[in-house]
Amino acid sequence: MKLNHITKAITLSLLSLSAAAVADEKKLEVIEVKGTYFNDYKVDDASGAMRGNTSLLETAQSVTVIPETIIYEQLATTLGEVLINDASLSPGSKQRNREVFNSRGFALSSSNGYLRDGHQHWSHYQQPIETLSRVEVIKGPSSVLYGQSAPGGLVNMVTKKPTSSSLLDISADADQNGSTRFMLDAGGNLIENLNYRGVLVKQDVVYDREYANGENRERDRFLGYLAVDYAVTDDLIVNVYYDQTDDKAGLDTGAWLNSNGDVIGDKEYIYDFSWAFTDIRVNNLGTKIDYHLNNDWQMTFGYNEQTFERQRFESAPRKPSDYAVGDSYESRPYDRFDDWQFKTMYFDVKGEFNTGSIRHNLLVGANSLDYYYGQLRVKAASVDYTPGNTEPTRPDISYKTDDTLYTSEYDFYGIYLQDLITFNDTWQVSLGGRFDKQNKEGADNESFVPKVGVLYHPVSDATVYVSYAEGFEPQSSETLNDETDKNHGMKLDAVTSEQLELGLKWQVSDRLMIDTAVFDIEKSGVLVRETLIDDPNFETITTQAGLQRHKGFEASAQGAVTDTLFVMASTMYLDAQYERDSNYEGKTPVDAPKWSASLWSRYEMTEKLALNAGLIYQGERFADADNTITKDAYYRIDLGATFSTLIGGQDTDFRFNIENALDEDYLAGGGVNNVTIGDARTARFEVRVSL
Template identity: 25%
Template sequence: MVLKQILKIVLFTSSVCLCVATSVTATEVNKQVQAKSVISVLLNNRTIKEIPRLSEVERKTTSAQQLVQSPASQTVPVPEIVQVTAVKANPTSKGLEVILQTNKGQQLQLLNRSSGNSFITDIPNAQLRLPSGDAFTFRSDKPIVGVTQITVTNFDAQTIRVTVTGETLVPVVELFDSPDEGVIFSVASTTPRAQQQPQTTQQPQIQQPEAQTQPSQPSASGDEPIELVVTGEQDGYRVTDGSTATKTDTPLRDIPASIQVIPRQVIEDQGATSIREVVRNVSGVNFSTASGNRSEDFNVRGFTATQFRNGFREDFYSTRTQTDLANIERIEVLKGPASVLFGQADPAGIINFVTKQPLLNPYYNVSFTAGNYSFYRPTIDFSGSLTADKKLAYRLNAAYESAGSFRDFVDTERFIIAPTLAWQISPDTKLTAEVSYIHDSRPIDRGLVVLSNNRVADIPISRLLGAAGDGDFAETRTTLYLDHRFSSNLSLRSAFRYTSSSEEQRKNNVATFAGPLEDDRFLSIGDARGAQHFETYTFQNDLTAKFNTGSIQHTVLFGLEFARQFDSYSYIGRDAGTINIFNPDYNFTFGAFDPLPNQGKDQVTSFGVYLQDQITLLDNLKLVLGGRFDTYNDDSASNGQPTETDADAFSPRVGIVYQPIPEISLYASYTRSFTPVSGRSLSGDSFDPQRGTGYEVGVKGELANGRLSSTLAFYDITLSNILTTDPANPDFSIQVGEQRSRGIDFDIAGEILPGWKIIASYAYTDAKITEDNTFAVGNRLNNVPYNTASLWTTYSLQNGSLKGLGIGGGVFFVDARAGDLDNSFEVSSYARVDAALYYTADKFRAAINFKNLFDTTYYEGVQNRFQVYPGAPFTVQGTISWQF
């Protein structure tokens, strides 16, 4: 039956793709007949002739104006994004040359202009990427006489910007295309303005260079030698593009939404070992609950965030334990309702984990982390090509973790292995297979409890109110991605994922709180044994087409998603008596197990179709329109009692971006979300889905010459159709509840000065009940602080004998939070301070991370009066790693 449904979707998708491909490809053929695959240098948007290779250079002087040709009969093709894997600077007899290393130099396009005293080149079909896949920035300050700075950076998702700034004049820059190295920018040293002849133009000076195949030794200007200081480093904190918000590679500045990306460099610098330590860097995100030490759930802007992995939902059916960071490249947080592309989701937004992908060049990294509470974690990250033609590449991530805890008897052990293969079948077709397996062993731990005085019990935060059970969790994910490019303007991605996960509690799972806290001392508890098994099948198709209607540019995304999920469970329970929370005795007195096990099964089927158009009305005015229609069916049975839920929903999005200047983006958006509601009303009807409605305006800025990126957002989100008790029959529910969240959030990340990086955030969140017949209107939503803030910064020495030595530090503040919707208690605010020391030498790196430096007692999450999760006290972890 499943295969039959999938086959129907494949046939339908193929038909749609074929129709669209036929139309768009016909247009592309006409364009490509005239295309030329050469390096083009564009001056003032006019095409000039090819840059000669070194062996073809003629010794003659020709001005840039003489090189201009008429482009009327030419059509520039849309080439693939070329990866520039390194930037080098070499001294020459005239100054220095900057080399952008790539084996596809002849495919680059160069657009040159001047601004003030700067010569600027934009390469609109390239990206700076290290062999590891990370983005980086090259910068050289005062490298030669007359030049104050040279930078090479990723301007957006598909553009490299080269900037050469002179002291008083636009520098003289010569361009080469080297078949062995890539593109060469030859920069000549200059004398001060007083010694120059008057200039009548500030156009970039592009000259035919003298023939030379090897850089010569540096020469002196007068009697003083030229001092060459070059810093090339990974631009680890600032990310310019992401795919979560639009499912297309779109610069973040062009997206009408607040989306924050936490790259791998931040994860490594902070020594993060869990997702909660990573997402705290994003405004408006705070840890919510651990579901008894199983998983990690988060609030974003007051509501529960839905988690995804590479665009696939990570929910109750696909994961039963905490996400491991071993194969995670970055984490993207999209705020606000997001059902337009991702289907059912809470109005908070989504957290999308982007996994590491195979690299073409050899990359090997081995690391080991150790810390107090018996924490040990070795990891490996290997990648490279498996064939000489580099058409088959792999990535292998693996980690083993054995850890104690500041919580008594809470020991964990986990293992993850995640291999990935990528096969470039043809220049236009790529097949990627990704597999991961996790085995995790950990006890159930529900934290601390609240007393009748509405305060958390004054007991050691280490105390476990139960017994260390034996819980086993296993997860397997298998994903296939097929990417095909019909033409430069039409592409298709088809993806299929299968997951299998299980949870088994075999003995002494004494952590189920079965009753109230008597006399503020004795907690009733129970014991449960059993197992659950889950499977998911998800099939996605995304067709992307780019075309123009007159002067208006379109990027259209058409998608289909089919998913089926299965769940079966069986467990038995028994009474375990009580535990004295102030003087615990772990010799429990057990009652008899239930005579009959609790059993159930569940099958959920969903289908979604969506359409999105990213419209460029003007160079500085962009519009995003989209909509998605979903159907949902949940057929479940518990102890023989069947329940069926049907729902459908349409989720629109409208957003606009206006850029008054290139560094500033003003945006506004309207979005909706939906979440199915299980069960039926007193009349026997299925409940309507919960609906989220979001309004947002904001501004995004590029600061410090593009080294820093920031987002300031104002939002209003309403969640309606919330279940409340039916006054006519308390055994049933009605949908009259409504909750609203309003607030401001601010994020900034990047590099202030060479070697000085920063990531910081602030959020004000006013989340409360606006309609209800159970809880008081005006009550705050539980576990949502009014104010949160974070600041993390690092500095690494760039020169001298201590080059590679760095320090880092940060503070993470969370305001007081209501512990439940009744607002019967709250947990106090806290500020946690972390610090770090680093040393990097060649391919060796050592780091020491100090977490909760001042040993602050705090509670990082709360679910109700019987589940308050304390944060870890002062912790030290050391990491050493080798890359070879």
């Protein structure tokens, strides 16, 4: 590990926290805030952690909320560019025009690691973040409210809502490579009691990396989003929304590493052929109905139907184990069509009531998921290719000629209860539980998970909490099906996870939120297969004895240090390893660094000019499960500036960003045959007009 990288990252993160503390000590002497101060970095509540807009000080769980202001300042175009603002998330592979992330060292699944406005959201593609008002990172097992999910937590994407006031923003941005993005964001009142919000995006991306024929990889994306709110009465509001994403891009399955962790050959070389592509269409259609029974009780119904269709025409290059520059490698082309359909629904009843002097904030609800997947696939003959030769022509195949259809279906539903009990100004207890049932041929499963948290408020703007939560992920089948295994026919229970977390949250003078947490997560029930040597009747014995344990510490600061300096900073230490596993016992999972840090800041020089500076740090990580190949630690410095003025009487912002300003050479997520090359220094310019 490069010690200077760690030192710089930790020092900058701690300086942010120290500056916040110093600012607070000074603030104790001067309570009144003067001038044009407006804090748009700090967020006081989150909707996903407790299924309602609950104060972070009353949430016995670590939650990070990344607001729209920061998304805009960073000119983010992908969810990955947003999530780098939380050090608890580390990037994984970006192959095939999608992004993979780890939370507290555990991979987030495409099927159950992401939420959109509280609905499970299929996320096998780059999310349309232009529709988002903020992103919430919910850390630790969260099955109690959402069902099956990984131990590391969930990412909840909160969409932009209709507005009653008129809104019309038009923007265009471009970078030095020729990439462009045009966006329209509009909202307002259509007729009495009917408000809307609409977003249109057209984006074309040109990447640095090149195919064997010298062409750069490109991407073409369109996004349309429309949401309307209709106030039927003062107590009944109906929301309906629809969005569509069309995204076509050349394929890049990543660079290849040698045994020393170095990239083999040119870092800009793409092993896929130029005719390989992925083409997707994603549609979301849904509704949300809110009905206020009275001032204390509310019912909410939500339904979302997501269809995801993708054609993936692959050249599918294979990395030889001893590959060196100039060697030939095999490609196995195929054409594939995938059809995913997610139908989700929930019904919540929320209310407040007293039992004597004790206050209850109660949630009772149920949610469900209906999942369908279908696949058509046609293969072509494999080809051997030697770099420098003419690229092979695209094979004449089509998935449409496949007369078979592979399908997979399941559904689950769960009922849950949660009660935030307030005894007095000092003590609160959060209790919750969920019963969940999955219906899947050969893999039926039932689970119950609890959650409990105790919150202590030594003063009104601080919380010390301890919480315990469980999660679960059903196995792919009900029983072990292997006649050569001694435990053939054994019933398989769901993989479970447990987390114990101790945290402190401190809202400093209503300006800055400081959050620290110590966590210990265990994932158990993973299948462990051992070879039998002395048993003539069986080859292996499989048990559910696997155990994976991740322990760590997080610290963050978000908000205003002074009237003109704003920060979002975080750091995490992580000790992750397989404690019981037949293959990887004592090893660390891929892309789980011990140290990571992030910082984004804004300094307002004048009312019109603001400067930004940011840091991303990732410590050493393993690129393979055997822990024989290491990727070096790296840090990345980003800079930016915004100048606001009036042109023709219209508010106009000019924004200029430089990503990786020091042109650091680094490897991001991914393994030995799909590693992501960090982007070189990139300049991006945007003009935004508010009409």
